[in-house]
Amino acid sequence: MLFKEERMSSEQRLSSLLNRRAIDRIPFFSFSQGFATLNVGYSIADYYNNPQKSFYALKATADQYNFADFSLFGYASFGAWEFGGKISWPEGEYSQAPAIKHFPIESEDDVHKLKLPEIEHAGFIPYFIRFAELHELSSGYYTLGIEAPFVGAGNLCSVTRLCRWILKKPDIAHKLLAVMTDFKIELVRYLAKRFGTTKMIPWVGDATASNVIVSPEMFAEFAMPYTKKLHESILNLGYRHIIAHICGEQNKNYPYWATIPMGDPGIISVSQEVDLETAMKYFPNDIIMGNIPPSIIQAGTAEQVYEQTRICLQKGRKAPGGFMLAPGCELPAKAPPYNIWTIMRAINDFGWYS
Amino acid sequence: MNCEQEKEEITSGLAEAVLNMDEKRVVELCKKVLEKGIDVYTAITSGLTEGMTISGERYNKGQYFVPQLILCSDALYTGLDILTPHLKTQRNAVKRKLIIGVVEGDVHDIGKNLVKVMFTAAGWEVYDLGCDVKLERFGEEQRKIKADIVGLSALMTTSMLAIPKAIDILRRSEPAPAIIVGGAPLSDQIAKQYRADGYAKNAVVATRVAEKILKNKVSQ
Numbered sequence: 001m002l003f004k005e006e007r008m009s010s011e012q013r014l015s016s017l018l019n020r021r022a023i024d025r026i027p028f029f030s031f032s033q034g035f036a037t038l039n040v041g042y043s044i045a046d047y048y049n050n051p052q053k054s055f056y057a058l059k060a061t062a063d064q065y066n067f068a069d070f071s072l073f074g075y076a077s078f079g080a081w082e083f084g085g086k087i088s089w090p091e092g093e094y095s096q097a098p099a100i101k102h103f104p105i106e107s108e109d110d111v112h113k114l115k116l117p118e119i120e121h122a123g124f125i126p127y128f129i130r131f132a133e134l135h136e137l138s139s140g141y142y143t144l145g146i147e148a149p150f151v152g153a154g155n156l157c158s159v160t161r162l163c164r165w166i167l168k169k170p171d172i173a174h175k176l177l178a179v180m181t182d183f184k185i186e187l188v189r190y191l192a193k194r195f196g197t198t199k200m201i202p203w204v205g206d207a208t209a210s211n212v213i214v215s216p217e218m219f220a221e222f223a224m225p226y227t228k229k230l231h232e233s234i235l236n237l238g239y240r241h242i243i244a245h246i247c248g249e250q251n252k253n254y255p256y257w258a259t260i261p262m263g264d265p266g267i268i269s270v271s272q273e274v275d276l277e278t279a280m281k282y283f284p285n286d287i288i289m290g291n292i293p294p295s296i297i298q299a300g301t302a303e304q305v306y307e308q309t310r311i312c313l314q315k316g317r318k319a320p321g322g323f324m325l326a327p328g329c330e331l332p333a334k335a336p337p338y339n340i341w342t343i344m345r346a347i348n349d350f351g352w353y354s
Numbered sequence: 355m356n357c358e359q360e361k362e363e364i365t366s367g368l369a370e371a372v373l374n375m376d377e378k379r380v381v382e383l384c385k386k387v388l389e390k391g392i393d394v395y396t397a398i399t400s401g402l403t404e405g406m407t408i409s410g411e412r413y414n415k416g417q418y419f420v421p422q423l424i425l426c427s428d429a430l431y432t433g434l435d436i437l438t439p440h441l442k443t444q445r446n447a448v449k450r451k452l453i454i455g456v457v458e459g460d461v462h463d464i465g466k467n468l469v470k471v472m473f474t475a476a477g478w479e480v481y482d483l484g485c486d487v488k489l490e491r492f493g494e495e496q497r498k499i500k501a502d503i504v505g506l507s508a509l510m511t512t513s514m515l516a517i518p519k520a521i522d523i524l525r526r527s528e529p530a531p532a533i534i535v536g537g538a539p540l541s542d543q544i545a546k547q548y549r550a551d552g553y554a555k556n557a558v559v560a561t562r563v564a565e566k567i568l569k570n571k572v573s574q
Contacts, residue, residue: 034512094459096512159464163421167375212556213420248538295539298511299547332511
């Protein structure tokens with residue numbers, strides 16, 4: 001089949017969307033990570049531990065499928081290695097992302113002794129720097145996974161321990177969160193100083209804040225204030241946009257997320273558990289991004305993928321602040337390529353603006 | 355207070371202590387159970403595990419969340435550690451068996467741990483294989499343990515792909531168990547596609563799903 005003739009390049013489309021100008025059709029943010037490196041013949045681990053390969057794979061895959069990608073680099077377990085913990089790279093047939101093998105915080109005592117690492121050399125940060133260097137020499141936006149302080153705190157001490165401290169030792173949980181927030185602010189400050197604030201859009205995801213894990217009240221006390229402080233710092237440094245990946249079932253947290261500054265406009269990455277219309281209600285001035293269920297992209301038929309995409313497009317196009325189609329979370333690394341092509345076909349059928 | 359009343363008060367106190375995440379109170383009451391010669395099986399099933407069951411119901415209603423479930427389970431296990439050694443063995447003999455694990459490639463184990471708690475509270479004998487479990491190991495353990503149910507968990511879309519392979523291995527095991535699956539990327543539809551016997555949306559409903567499968571098996 002033939003796709004309709006595009007009136008804008010992916011880069012023009014993205015730039016126009018971020019500047020609140022009209023665009024020809026709905027863009028697709030692919031949320032590719034391991035999918036991209038596998039797509040060009042590398043391994044999933046290469047996405048994480050080889051910024052050169054990652055950079056190339058993301059660009060090539062975006063070109064191949066005509067994605068409108070913010071080139072995304074990072075992983076959700078970020079924060080453990082940087083404070084002295086240990087991670088393992090994904091290996092074997094079924095791993096998707098780095099996993100924490102040793103948490104740097106095992107006791108209250110460890111929390112009291114916690115110090116900020118030297119940013120430039122800590123854990124994964126040299127990989128961020130290399131990825132940013134490559135992107136600064138190239139065109140287009142990119143996004144680095146700074147991640148929210150709450151998910152970072154869970155990465156320091158394990159989510160189970162964080163849950164215990166939330167109820168039994170809230171002062172310890174707050175101390176941990178404060179240190180993690182300072183760390184992330186220092187990291188963004190370093191990146192802003194070194195690379196400027198034009199091309200990189202900080203990515204702040206929070207899977208641990210899901211209401212499957214914590215209550216909205218816990219979110220309000222332990223997650224929101226720290227994310228808010230981080231976002232305020234990011235915007236004060238001169239970044240115009242933040243991508244907030246509100247991961248998982250967070251319906252009850254949305255009223256709180258809506259009090260956090262996101263930029264002008266911010267980009268709200270909506271998971272499949274939240275209706276796009278809910279996101280639009282709370283973020284009328286921001287770009288809404290989402291939310292095809294990744295499990296359907298992975299395990300569904302092309303017809304199911306097409307139908308889910310159609311539903312997202314028809315809901316999302318009403319977003320007053322703009323809309324990008326995207327998976328609700330990471331594009332499955334081993335998704336059938338035909339299902340990805342089907343997403344683009346559905347955009348061609350339902351995604352054009354008149 | 356007569357003996358029956360006191361027994362009832364201690365037992366319901368245990369349920370309440372688990373529900374209130376009060377480990378100290380659990381220890382006090384478990385000691386009383388032993389001192390007063392209260393039937394340990396009753397203290398466990400009508401006290402400790404009843405408290406955990408109610409906390410699970412509260413989770414389902416959105417009144418409790420994972421932090422509360424974790425602290426309730428801490429209280430449950432504290433009580434079980436004290437009382438289980440005093441349990442008469444013939445009561446152990448009728449327990450149903452569950453093997454549980456997070457499949458190869460995945461280290462996310464909070465959900466799996468909560469499933470373990472709920473099955474323990476429901477009186478099952480639980481064999482926890484941990485996380486990142488090699489698929490062949492599920493078959494090996496099944497041949498040794500002969501579990502009624504095997505629970506497989508995955509939280510990533512890549513590790514989800516290990517589930518149908520683990521199911522194939524378990525289907526070839528002798529005796530073949532019933533299989534339930536759970537974890538964020540899975541759904542009822544995908545569970546059926548992978549030929550699992552059941553899908554548990556969360557830890558709290560997992561025991562109900564397992565009981566239903568076994569009941570259907572018996573009636574067939």
